[in-house]
Amino acid sequence: MPRFQRPTGTLDVLPEEQPYWAHVRAHTVRLAERAGFARIDLPIFESTSLFARGIGTGTDIVEKEMYTFLDKGGNSLTLRPEFTAGVVRAYIENGMRVRPQPVKLYSIGPVFRYERPQAGRYRQHTQFNMEILGDQDPSADLEVMLLISDVYAGLGFKRLSFQLNSTGCPRCRPGYVEVLKAYYQQHVDEVCDDCRRRLKQNPLRVLDCKADQCQPVIAAAPRIGDYLCDECADHFATLREYLDLLQRPYTLNHRLVRGLDYYTKTVFEVWAEGVGAQAAVCGGGRYDGLAEALGGPPTPGVGVAAGLERIILVMKAQGIEVPPLPAPSVYLAHLGPEARRETVRLADALRRAGVGVWLSFGERGLRSQLREAGKRGVHYAVILGEEELSRGVATVRDMEGGEQVEIGLAELVTWLQERTHP
Ligand SMILES: [Zn+2]
Ligand SMILES: [Zn+2]
Numbered sequence: 001m002p003r004f005q006r007p008t009g010t011l012d013v014l015p016e017e018q019p020y021w022a023h024v025r026a027h028t029v030r031l032a033e034r035a036g037f038a039r040i041d042l043p044i045f046e047s048t049s050l051f052a053r054g055i056g057t058g059t060d061i062v063e064k065e066m067y068t069f070l071d072k073g074g075n076s077l078t079l080r081p082e083f084t085a086g087v088v089r090a091y092i093e094n095g096m097r098v099r100p101q102p103v104k105l106y107s108i109g110p111v112f113r114y115e116r117p118q119a120g121r122y123r124q125h126t127q128f129n130m131e132i133l134g135d136q137d138p139s140a141d142l143e144v145m146l147l148i149s150d151v152y153a154g155l156g157f158k159r160l161s162f163q164l165n166s167t168g169c170p171r172c173r174p175g176y177v178e179v180l181k182a183y184y185q186q187h188v189d190e191v192c193d194d195c196r197r198r199l200k201q202n203p204l205r206v207l208d209c210k211a212d213q214c215q216p217v218i219a220a221a222p223r224i225g226d227y228l229c230d231e232c233a234d235h236f237a238t239l240r241e242y243l244d245l246l247q248r249p250y251t252l253n254h255r256l257v258r259g260l261d262y263y264t265k266t267v268f269e270v271w272a273e274g275v276g277a278q279a280a281v282c283g284g285g286r287y288d289g290l291a292e293a294l295g296g297p298p299t300p301g302v303g304v305a306a307g308l309e310r311i312i313l314v315m316k317a318q319g320i321e322v323p324p325l326p327a328p329s330v331y332l333a334h335l336g337p338e339a340r341r342e343t344v345r346l347a348d349a350l351r352r353a354g355v356g357v358w359l360s361f362g363e364r365g366l367r368s369q370l371r372e373a374g375k376r377g378v379h380y381a382v383i384l385g386e387e388e389l390s391r392g393v394a395t396v397r398d399m400e401g402g403e404q405v406e407i408g409l410a411e412l413v414t415w416l417q418e419r420t421h422p
Contacts (some may be wrong), residue, residue, distance in 0.1 A: 009115070009123030011309065020312045023322040025108060028128045028151050028306075032106040035147055037130055040105045042086040044112075048076040054085030054262060054294055059202065065113040079112035083129035084287065084303055085294070091133050092296030101134030108308075122309055131303035136288060138239040141266040144284060144304045146248070149270055152281060155311060156320040157272040162243070162250035163280070165224070166236040167204070167257055169264045170289060172229035177203050179222050187217045204257040223254040235265050258283075262290035266302065274314040281314075282306035328356035329420040331373035331399075335366055335385040343384055346394075346412065353417045373399060380416060 006012055013021060029039070048068050055061050067079040080086055087105055090096075096103050107129045114123055130147060132140045149160050168176060184191065184199050184206060192211040199206060207218055228236065243250050250268075258267050267285035271278050284304025291299035315322070330350060334343040340363070347359040358376050360369045366383065373381040383395040393406045396415075407415050 007123070009117035011122050011124070017312070019322045019325050020315060021308070022325055024155065024308055024311055024315075025128075027154055028108065029106070031147060031151055031154065032128075032130055035104070035143065037104040037106040040087060040090060040107055041109070042080070042083070042090055042107065044110065045077045045079050046086050046089065048078040050085050050089055050294070051078050051081060054088065054290060055082070056202075056262070061113065065115055067112045067114060081113045082111055083107050083127060083305060084131060084290065084301075087129070087131050087303075088133070088287075088290050088294055088296070088299070088301065091299065092291060092294060097134070097297055097299065102140060103133045104131070105133070106130045119313065121307075126308040127305045128308060129303065129305045131301055133291075133301045134299055136235070136286075136300035138235050138266075139242065141239050141268075141286060141302045142242045144302055145243075145268055145270070146246075148282060148284070148304045148306055149248070151306065152270060152272055152311070155315060156318060157274070157281070157314065159271075159273040159278060160249075161271050161278070162248065163253040163256055163269040163271060164240070164243075164250045165253050165256035165267050166228060166232055166265050167263055167267050167285070168224055168228050168232050172227055172232055173224070173264075176222070176224045176227035179227065180204070180206070183222055184217070190214075191217055207255045207257050218255060221254075225252070225254060232265055239266060258285055262287045262293055264288040268304075270306075272314075274310075274317075281310065326356065327377060328358040329379045330355055330357050330416055331369075331376055331378040331381040332357060332359045333366060333369035333373065333381055333383045334360060335383075336389075338386055339384040339389050342389055342409070343382075346382070346384075346409075349413050350416060353413050355413070355416050355420050370397075379420060382412070382416075 061081050110124050111127050112124050191214045195206045195209050256267050263285050265286040269280040269283040272281045286302040288300040332343040334340045347357045350357045381397045392409050395404050396407050397404045
């Protein structure tokens with residue numbers, strides 16, 4: 001038989017990892033809900049055409065990274081590579097436009113991209129996602145930026161800052177793209193093959209090329225900030241004014257563009273000190289054109305997505321502690337068939353009383369059972385033998401201090417309930 005292994009780029013989240021996951025999930029959900037975001041759960045797969053339309057053909061995600069398959073009915077479906085397209089699809093389909101605007105939604109769950117696996121980056125990874133739909137006020141952009149930054153700060157991340165840009169709108173961006181293309185035509189011999197291809201398919205992406213030879217060309221390239229229309233320029237200026245007002249550090253980065261066609265105006269990344277130097281931990285931006293691209297009414301939107309695996313990787317590397325998960329506080333040890341029957345009854349009574357119990361299975365010596373009690377991390381071990389049973393008592397050992405007391409079986413449930421629920 002072959003030894004089965006998990007697919008490349010996937011992760012088994014083992015029990016000992018779960019306290020991190022529970023803590024990060026609870027923390028992100030608490031901050032989102034406190035700010036008025038409501039949870040939405042969407043299918044993990046959608047029509048392939050939703051992502052082709054919403055993310056854009058010619059992007060790496062759509063061209064190279066999607067898990068696409070035909071179902072038995074011949075429909076082309078894709079495991080979601082991100083949340084936004086699905087959230088906007090659901091907003092349109094469920095008529096959320098008639099609700100009070102804006103509609104604030106958050107999601108948490110897996111997304112799938114066929115990428116080269118690396119530390120903290122998986123082909124199935126878990127995202128926390130927030131969207132504000134139905135408002136173009138720059139304070140909506142500010143809100144998602146601050147919230148996600150506070151998520152990281154609350155988890156122990158240090159030196160948080162933003163990288164910020166505006167990618168304009170359908171009125172001003174095409175003019176800029178023409179200027180950018182004309183500039184690149186003069187430097188076409190100096191740039192890499194990828195950039196020559198990008199110029200035809202997705203020209204803005206030349207700005208985030210990582211090839212050494214392209215860096216001087218990028219540095220001297222025309223900047224979109226100089227080509228914004230009045231509306232985009234005002235929007236961007238207001239957002240920066242708010243960030244200045246709050247003294248939140250940010251860096252203008254004219255190279256910051258998104259591989260997603262529907263992004264308009266604000267685009268940002270959150271930077272933080274992680275494992276080593278400051279680096280991007282998540283990104284987001286505005287997508288005022290998306291709802292219309294998906295056949296819905298014009299609906300402005302802004303959102304952000306953060307990867308949970310990377311958050312947890314950094315928390316562990318930095319030794320950030322998380323609270324333990326609920327666990328049994330009482331171990332029930334027994335010697336002899338009568339005592340065993342009694343502990344089965346006791347376990348049931350304790351559980352009904354809200355006391356977490358680890359009941360010893362099988363028939364083993366007392367020493368072996370107490371060794372197990374130590375390993376399970378319980379506070380109390382209850383020991384019941386035939387002799388104790390005949391006197392109607394049980395021995396209770398405090399596993400931390402080691403002292404033992406005898407408690408009458410009639411009082412035992414209440415006695416343990418009081419001590420395990422301070
Ligand atoms: Zn514009
Ligand atoms: Zn290049």
